[in-house]
Amino acid sequence: MTESGIGEKEIDLRIKILKEDAKKRGYNLNTDELLVxxxxxxxxxxxxxxxxxxxxxxxxxxxxxxxxxxxxxxxxREQDISEYGCCYCALYVSEDVEAKKKTAEPIPDRRFERQDxxxxxxxxNCAGIKNLRLKYPIFRCRVCGYLCxxxxxxxxxxxxxxxxEKFEKYL
Amino acid sequence: xxxxxxxxxxxxxxxxxxxxxxxxxxxxxxxFLDESKVSYDYIYVDLLSQDELExxxxxxxxxxxxxSFPTILIEEIDVIVGARIDEIxxxxxxxx
Ligand code: SF4
Numbered sequence: 001m002t003e004s005g006i007g008e009k010e011i012d013l014r015i016k017i018l019k020e021d022a023k024k025r026g027y028n029l030n031t032d033e034l035l036v037x038x039x040x041x042x043x044x045x046x047x048x049x050x051x052x053x054x055x056x057x058x059x060x061x062x063x064x065x066x067x068x069x070x071x072x073x074x075x076x077r078e079q080d081i082s083e084y085g086c087c088y089c090a091l092y093v094s095e096d097v098e099a100k101k102k103t104a105e106p107i108p109d110r111r112f113e114r115q116d117x118x119x120x121x122x123x124x125n126c127a128g129i130k131n132l133r134l135k136y137p138i139f140r141c142r143v144c145g146y147l148c149x150x151x152x153x154x155x156x157x158x159x160x161x162x163x164x165e166k167f168e169k170y171l
Numbered sequence: 172x173x174x175x176x177x178x179x180x181x182x183x184x185x186x187x188x189x190x191x192x193x194x195x196x197x198x199x200x201x202x203f204l205d206e207s208k209v210s211y212d213y214i215y216v217d218l219l220s221q222d223e224l225e226x227x228x229x230x231x232x233x234x235x236x237x238x239s240f241p242t243i244l245i246e247e248i249d250v251i252v253g254a255r256i257d258e259i260x261x262x263x264x265x266x267x
Contacts, residue, residue, distance in 0.1 A: 035195045042193030056193035057240065059217055059228065089195060106196060106253035109239040 006044045014040050025160055027081075028098040030090050039091045043072050057089040058111065068142075068165050069111065075142045075166075076110050132171070140170035174219065175212045178205065186211035186263075189231045189242040192218055196254035197241040203256050209263060216240070 015029075015036060022029050030036050042056025054060040055070040069075040077087040085094040086104035088111075096102040136149040144160035153167030175187075188204065190197035192215040204211050216227055228238065234250045235242040243251040243259060251258050 038195045038198060039193075042195070045193050057191065057196060059191060059238065059240065061224070061228075106255055108253075109237055112237055 005048070006041055010044060011037060011041050014044065021161060022092070027092050028095060030086070030093050030104065031098060031100075032090075036091060039089050055089060058109065064165075071163065071166065073143050073160065073162065074111075077143065078145070079110065080107060134171060137169055138171040139167040142166045142168055174223070175214050177212050178210065180208045180210040182209050182263075184210075184263075185244075185246050187244040188213040189227070189240060189244070190215055191240045194240055200241045200243070200254045200256070200259070203254075203259065207260075207263065 018040065019029055021027075039056050043053045046052070046054045046056060046060060050060050050064070050067075052064050052067070053072050054067050055072055055074050058070050058074075060067050060070070073092070074087070077092055080087045081092060081094050084105070084107040085097045085102050086092065086107065088107060088109055090104045093104050094102070097104050134149065136151060138147055138149045139153040140147050141157040141160065141162055143162040143166050144157060146157055146159040147170060148154065153164050155164050156162070157166065186204070186209060188197075188201060188211060190201060190213055201213060204213075214227060216224060216231070219227060231242055232238045234244055235252050237252070239252060241252075241254060245251070245262055249262055251262065
């Protein structure tokens with residue numbers, strides 16, 4: 001057991017799963033193994049402390065509903081990797097950073113930038129689309145952008161494995 | 172009681188580190204300060220009770236409105252956001 005009460009084996013296992021998932025889904029974990037270990041241990045501590053796996057480098061305040069965006073992988077991972085070469089914690093890095101062609105520098109937290117998820121929704125002036133009478137609503141995964149048309153969002157995103165809370169009704 | 176921990180070391184400037192106990196960048200920053208053997212104070216905001224957390228966090232946000240970690244405050248004036256080791260080095264040296 002580490003001082004945080006999270007077992008070393010539990011951390012090892014999670015790192016192994018994350019590595020495999022990352023490869024399969026086109027993501028890369030940081031090659032700095034020590035950093036990865038610390039971050040994964042932070043995620044597991046948060047799970048124990050708050051009941052959900054919130055970002056280890058951000059402060060979790062309040063209820064789960066107020067922190068869905070920072071459940072790892074957070075809603076900001078995609079944008080940060082493409083813009084800066086790594087996610088905010090630097091757990092995930094771009095291919096270039098992984099291949100050591102670029103280094104991951106500390107980056108700003110875009111969480112509180114004015115970019116409410118409304119921005120990603122279909123704008124009001126597309127009334128034609130809005131008024132479509134869909135047989136099924138369309139849900140969007142906030143982590144990877146996957147769209148699906150069904151009664152309810154899936155339990156787990158089939159593309160990036162995000163939890164069902166990460167889905168928003170898109171249309 | 173607000174739980175600042177004092178680390179004794181060189182210099183007597185007022186150096187404060189607001190950190191999260193789970194955060195890799197915070198750890199890196201703290202390690203750098205420890206290695207430089209400067210005197211400083213740190214606090215793990217995520218480990219505070221709710222009342223203390225609100226108090227300390229709003230105080231920190233006066234200096235870093237985005238509320239991100241680590242935040243370093245030097246002499247209540249200079250603010251460094253993130254593990255910008257070079258900048259910390261520069262500011263610490265400057266004040267020597
Ligand atoms: S993906 Fe987001 S939540 Fe997960 S470690 Fe990176 S910044 Fe933190």
